[in-house]
Amino acid sequence: MEKNVAVGRRKASIARVFISKGNGAITVNGKEHKEYFPVVYLQHKVEAPFAHSGLGASYDVKVNVNGGGVKGQAEAVAMGISRAILLVSPDSKPVLKKERLLTRDARVVERKKPGLRKARKKEQFSKR
Numbered sequence: 001m002e003k004n005v006a007v008g009r010r011k012a013s014i015a016r017v018f019i020s021k022g023n024g025a026i027t028v029n030g031k032e033h034k035e036y037f038p039v040v041y042l043q044h045k046v047e048a049p050f051a052h053s054g055l056g057a058s059y060d061v062k063v064n065v066n067g068g069g070v071k072g073q074a075e076a077v078a079m080g081i082s083r084a085i086l087l088v089s090p091d092s093k094p095v096l097k098k099e100r101l102l103t104r105d106a107r108v109v110e111r112k113k114p115g116l117r118k119a120r121k122k123e124q125f126s127k128r
Contacts, residue, residue, distance in 0.1 A: 004087040008080025011108055013068035017080035019088060022060025024050075028077060029065060042074040049082040052099050053092040059085075075105065 008015040026033040026046060033046050050056045061081055065073045082101040086093055096102050110119040117123065 004084050006080050006083035006087060008076040008078065008083060010075040010079065010105055011068045011072035013065060013072040013076040015063055015065040015073065015076035015080040017077070017084045018062040019059050019081070019084040020062075021058070024057035024059065026061045026063070026081075028063045033063075033077075037070060037074055039070070042070060045074045045078050046081070048078055048099065049085055049096060049101050052095050052101070053085050053089065055085060055089060055092070059088065079104070 003018050003020045006017045006019070008017060028036040028046075034043055037043050037046060050059075061084070063077050063080065065077055067073075068076070078101060082096045085096065086102075093102070112119055
């Protein structure tokens with residue numbers, strides 16, 4: 001059985017995706033993806049690459065994801081699945097690219113600076 005491996009990243013999350021012929025099951029960290037991501041819009045994010053490429057029930061996906069929060073993990077999984085689909089079906093690249101599923105979103109939390117409350121928040125200025 002042929003397995004293709006791809007990696008997706010978002011914020012502090014890293015998802016390793018293994019895709020193989022099957023019946024459309026998506027497993028994330030040993031759980032079914034709807035159990036791992038109980039919020040509906042995150043489930044749609046994870047399922048989006050298959051919905052747009054039209055490969056829905058023909059491949060099984062096994063994902064190992066760690067780091068970050070649930071939203072970052074869901075977006076990392078979606079990117080990893082998109083990259084894995086390209087390995088199996090290169091002709092779906094224009095559709096996935098148009099939906100921005102192949103674009104790495106590099107925005108991360110800005111670091112806290114010394115002397116400030118947060119990254120940019122300062123103490124209130126007092127003139128007198």
